[in-house]
Amino acid sequence: PETGCLSIIVLGASGDLAKKKTFPALYNLYRRGFLPSNEVYIFGYARTKISDDDLRNRIRGYFGEDASEHSEDVSKFLQLIKYVSGSYDTEDGFRLLDKEISEHEVSKNSAEGSSRRLFYLALPPSVYPPVCRMIRKCCMNRSDLGGWTRIVIEKPFGKDLESAEKLSAQIGELFEEPQLYRIDHYLGKELVQNLLVLRFANRFFLPLWNRDNIDNVQIVFREDFGTEGRGGYFDEYGIIRDIIQNHLLQVLCLVAMEKPVSLKPEHIRDEKVKVLQSVLPIKDEEVVLGQYEGYRDDPTVPDHSNTPTFATVVLRIHNERWEGVPFILKAGKALNSRKAEIRVQFKDVPGQKQGRNEFVIRLQPSEAMYMKLTVKQPGLEMSTVQSELDLSYKQRYQGVAIPEAYERLILDTIRGDQQHFVRRDELKAAWEIFTPLLHRIDDGEMKPLQYQPGSRGPVKADELLAKAGYVQTHGY
């Protein structure tokens, strides 16, 4: 483990992401003992002119009711936080920030240069380039005695291939790839992290995980609420950029990739890139777009918005393992439930009418894996019925708290483990898949179908599923 004092700098400290995710995750890491108070200091940076205590009080407010039970811990945690105000594109603020960080390092007797500086950009991507320039210019850890400077950023990384590449190039001029941590928080979810273990450590799956046995794979994200105050952001991006091009595609990579040479982050990411590079161009007839009725009533959404809030897209991977197997990615807002799951449907057993084997990995809510299979109906008669082998985490792992994705990912950034972060070439390959389709939607050449909020989405999407080979199974 690395030692030396650690400064965590949250830029955009008064924004939504910091409030909902970054500070709560830092607090949880602190409570679990991963941020020892004799080493760590947290700096909030933003434009607003407020005092340290103002920021601390705000953060206390973010934690809500839960934290009142641990008010002593919360108070100790808050004492680790200092606020610095400044703009995102001029040197003054960043020089001041650097001075504060250096003072903290000196006060902790950190050996010159062994300190660690983690910059978390909880900011809109438009300011990533100036902020990265300022960090590079004013705030780098200034020695090679084992210390480091790392940058954490989060999507949207551009809007299409060209803009993403431009952003990558701008940031890439300032920081090396090992210093950059591109967060996709789906990679921090327990059952996503479980995928490689599941696939490569179980004889059950090894010989079956291919086109000979698997008929189709679905990766599904549903939310039972609409854009809720985020209409302005969302309308610029839409469901494909918000969920499918990143979260669901990352999951697809882990489901489809070959076994990596080793568990080293680079070997794993190499295999993920190969999957993305093998995806064939998307066909118009394998896309269904939707927009929920009432979406345009949001005052921040333009009256004639063509932005999809729902999409089903079939991807086809052109390689020996997956040729002919549709990967159906489906995501939607304002649907009938909140759920994210992977459904691997096996081919029919010849002559067997009861239903297919299906293996389901539920990422949320209530993490679970279950396998649908055919058994004899219990009783005197000889008939068959579909049933489930069920591993529900709450039951099986009672009392084990499953960490929040951001907690895990921030800890990885401190430890320097990039496995669960998106590499530049991965990002590029992901944009290559979706950019042609996105441009057609942006140009109004493809239009979303209206659907009722609280429904399953457009009926056409179910028809596309059936056409891709998915057969409704029974039971759960």
Ligand code: BG6
């Ligand atoms: C974010 C999207 O990346 O993921 C949101 O921008 C979405 O629109 C959220 O609501 C979903 O995350 P989770 O972890 O609740 O599934």
